[in-house]
Amino acid sequence: xxxxxxPDIHITxxxxxxxxxxxxxxxxxxxxxxxxxQSPGQGLQLLLKYFSGDTLVQGIKGFEAEFKRSQSSFNLxxxxxxxxxxxxxxxxxxxxxNDMRFGAGTRLTVKP
Amino acid sequence: xxxxxQTPRHxxxxxxxxxxxxxxxxxxxxxxxxxRQTMMQGLELLAxxxxxxxxxxxxxxxxxxxxxxxxxxxxxxxxQPSEPRDSAVYFCASGFRLGTDLFFGSGTQxxxx
Numbered sequence: 001x002x003x004x005x006x007p008d009i010h011i012t013x014x015x016x017x018x019x020x021x022x023x024x025x026x027x028x029x030x031x032x033x034x035x036x037x038q039s040p041g042q043g044l045q046l047l048l049k050y051f052s053g054d055t056l057v058q059g060i061k062g063f064e065a066e067f068k069r070s071q072s073s074f075n076l077x078x079x080x081x082x083x084x085x086x087x088x089x090x091x092x093x094x095x096x097x098n099d100m101r102f103g104a105g106t107r108l109t110v111k112p
Numbered sequence: 113x114x115x116x117x118q119t120p121r122h123x124x125x126x127x128x129x130x131x132x133x134x135x136x137x138x139x140x141x142x143x144x145x146x147x148r149q150t151m152m153q154g155l156e157l158l159a160x161x162x163x164x165x166x167x168x169x170x171x172x173x174x175x176x177x178x179x180x181x182x183x184x185x186x187x188x189x190x191x192q193p194s195e196p197r198d199s200a201v202y203f204c205a206s207g208f209r210l211g212t213d214l215f216f217g218s219g220t221q222x223x224x225x
Contacts, residue, residue, distance in 0.1 A: 034213060043116070043203055043216030090155065099168060100145065100214060102155040 004093045006103035013081050014111045021076040021106050023091030032094040033074040035065055038105075039087045047089075050074060061085070086110045114138045118204050118217035126225050130192040133220045135204030136185055144187045145214060146172075146179055147203040155203075161187065194224045 005024045013019050025031060032051050036044040048059025055067040065076045074091060091103040117136040125131055137144050145160040159169035164181040172179065176195070181187045191198055201221050205214035 032212075036216075041218075043218045044205075044214075045216070046213045049213050099157050099160055101157065102147075104154040 004091055004101055004103040006089075006091055006106050008106045009104070010107045010109065012109040012111060015083050016080050019076075019078045019081045019085070019108070021089050021091075021108070023074045023076065023103060024072050025074065025091075025093045026072065027093070027095055030067075030069065033065075033067060034092040034094075034100070035059065035063070035074075035076045036090045036092060036102075037061075037087050038090065044090060047076070081108075081110055083110045083112070114215075116204055116206050116215050116217035118202075118220050120220060121218065122221045122223075124223045124225065125194055127195055128193040129224075130190065131194045131198075131222060131224075133189045133202050133204075133222070135187040135189070135206075135217060137187060137204070137206030138215055139185070141206035141208055141215070142184075143207045143214075144181060145205040145207075146187070146189050147205065148200045149203060149219070150200045158189070158202075191222075194222075196224045198222060199224050 159179040
């Protein structure tokens, strides 16, 4: 079955430290890939997306993600985390140009 | 600043009552999605529309849930009768076409007692 996996339920990093959130997908072809962020009580906001081309994509708020076909991964990174980055992060995949499916999410806590 | 508008933001109701949630997609968007978010299940796709036509509602319990788009500016999700297990946050999202990024509303927090 097609699926999106975010292996880490909760991650804690210190402010200023680097961050990597993992995302793996299962699909025969290359899907469209997205990362969304959700702050408490809010809807989801798009951080970045990958459709084709350069496998390293830049997003808003200093985030980037790299598509690795060989690993079926689309990990999200940020060189230096800010306290305002504390939120829930969702990886999403669109299969067959149809509906968007989300991973279970990774909650990010930022320590002062 | 265009945004997806959902009403109500919060709804508390008793088991057995009818609940209607509304969504106003961003003007010009032709795809509308309904998602349900719970701690246990995460984000689940309930249904989605393209050009107001339902394309897939396989994620929705058919016996009690129904989704419609009476016109291009309004999508509704109805639960009748509601049950405590329906308690969740329901999100509406819209986009220009299938396969592109979606814009989410702030959700309706539903509590069924």
